[in-house]
Amino acid sequence: MVNIFIIIFALLCGSFLNVAIYRLPRKESVLWPGSHCPACGQSLKAWDLIPIISYIWLGGRCRYCKERIRPRYPLVEILTAITFLLVFLKWGISVETGTGWIFTAMLTITAFTDLEEGIIPDLITYPGIIIGLLLCPYMIGIKSSVLGAIIFSGVFVGIAILSHGGMGGGDIKLAGVIGTFTGYGGSVLTLIIASLAGGIWAAILIWQGKADHKTAIKFGPFLSVAAWLVWMYEIEILDVYLRIFS
Ligand SMILES: [Zn+2]
Known part of the structure; x- marks a missing residue:
């Protein structure tokens, strides 16, 4: 029963994350005006905005102009439902769950804005660092959190300098957010996993002839996941x- 309530709450949060993913890179307010179709501008009614159900009911198209709705909308809603539930099942009713939901929401936004627009919004990263520093004493301790932010964003400043701008300012700030939430140990592990996944992805693209060694790979989504x-x-x-290497 509680889990169903969490899923419904998460679907509604996912719906709001979709609004943020569309509007933040365009410097639009996420609160005003209400939801409207990006193609025809028609403001949407409550029954157009029921997570997942409206998308299926409308056959993936706007009710008014019949333009295709991006599959990202139901995808983000489903992802949010799954990730929020996993966080809740792990931590229960606690500060950890609240922290996890905030972190999950911020990572979802940055992954998709970077994927779609190549932008990691300052409106997520700057407040993210502050929220991380406020919540971290409950989780990993202030020292690990501050060190994580400084070291991890420092690594990305280094990469940016060495690659002559191959790594953007958004990635540096996102690394700062991740550092405050995961601490310095977690940051190292995040960098290893993201680099491995990004490297494999780049190799696949090069192998398929869709990229060469000069193509910039968006790193934000790998970092977020x-x-x-x-x-x-x-x-x-x-x-x-440890099991693999011992
Ligand atoms: Zn429309």
Whole structure:
């Protein structure tokens, strides 16, 4: 019963994250005006906005102009439902769950704005660092959190300098957010996982002839997914690592 309530809450949060993913890179307010179709501008009614159900009911098209709705809308809603529930099942009713939901929401937004627009919004990263520093004493301790932010964003400043701008300012600030939430140990693990996944992805693209060694790979989505996995399963990941290499 509680789980169903959490899923409904998460679907509604996912719906709001979709609004943020569309509007933040366009510098639009996420609160005003109400939801409207990006194609025809028609303001949407409550029954157009029921997570997942409206998308299926309308056949993936706007009710008014019949333009296709991005599959990202139901995808983000489903992802939010799954990730919020996993966080809740792990931590129960606690500060950890609240922290996890905030972290999950921020990572979801940054992953998709980077994927779609190549932008990691300052409106997420700056407040993210402050929220992380306020919540971290309950989780990993202030020292690990501050060091994580400084070291992890420092690594990305280094990469940006060495690659002559191959790594953007958004990635540096996102690394700062991740550092405050996962601490310096978690940051190292996040960097390893994100680099491995990004490297494999780049190799696949090059192998398929869709990229060469000069193509810039968007790193934000890899960083976001890796950070979420580390925040949730750091001990389990380290356990698997030690089993493989010992
Ligand atoms: Zn429309």
